[in-house]
Amino acid sequence: MKYKLGDFVRFVDEKMEGFVTRIIDDQMIGVTGEDEFEIPVLASKVTTVHGYEPAGSKNAVADDKPMQIGEFEKKGIYIGIIADAKANSVVHFYLVNNTSFQLLAALTTEKQQAFKGEFAEAIAPKSTAKIYSAQLADLQLWPRFILNVIYNTKQNIEPPAPLIINEKFKAKDFSTSKKPIPLLKEPGWMIRLDEPEMVIDAQKLKESFFKSPEEKTVLDKPTSEVDLHIEKLRDDYQFLQSSEILNIQLAHFHKTLDAGIVHQLSDMVFIHGAGNGTLRHELQKVLSKHPKVQTFMDARKEKFGYGATKVILK
Structure with missing residues (x-):
């Protein structure tokens, strides 16, 4: 192919x-x-059709000037996952080498005991390489990744032990917000492969066991209009099941409603969309029994149609 x-x-x-x-x-x-x-x-x-290149498809050019020992970066290897700039249903996997080492990397995928070599190249310091592409909708069908990385440098520096990553990605790996990925300069999901050594702060650990009972969660004042569309709440909504989406929307509704009551707002508008009416029904079921809700109604139809509910608070 x-x-x-x-x-x-x-x-x-x-x-x-x-x-x-x-x-x-x-x-x-x-x-x-x-x-x-x-x-x-x-x-x-x-x-x-030649001439189109996905975002981040060009490797960063390595700096030719001699690197001082004090500037040598030993940590910073990531898997960066970004959506294709034109075909949003496709994501590209990049190995991001933000270290001063040259990396010798090889990726093999495994699916139902069938193994396939996908990528094998040397990746220069401070550069990236696309190692795999996949369909977002097929997340549950993605193969297991077997990634081997060997460090190399001509400088008088001891290389770390080789990295061996054996992982099958799951939806929870994409539950965090997108962030700019080093070198690619594109927003996406980033998974660090060379986690820095964990240092336990004994004092902070002790403090975590003895928190003052007066410490309370501070609820920020919400806006008067709260948008519950899932794409406004999560960057990874493409990976979520319908039941997960509904739970996230309801959790945000409860949180912002409580915050509105704490800050003594007189009214709030929850934008839930028309859709199949499931979210609207769940919201109104809660509102009809809430002791701090005076009444609720469809919000301005000329602006929201039947896609929003206005809540009058006591």
């Missing part, structure tokens, strides 16, 4: 083009166009 996820292709027999968003088998691929519909097509019926 000469095509990879994220490749930009054009149909040979039709006036269509799009991005490869699925590798179906050795002959078939899935191509998604501007209408966001994925079309199965024979790989022989499309051709690569």
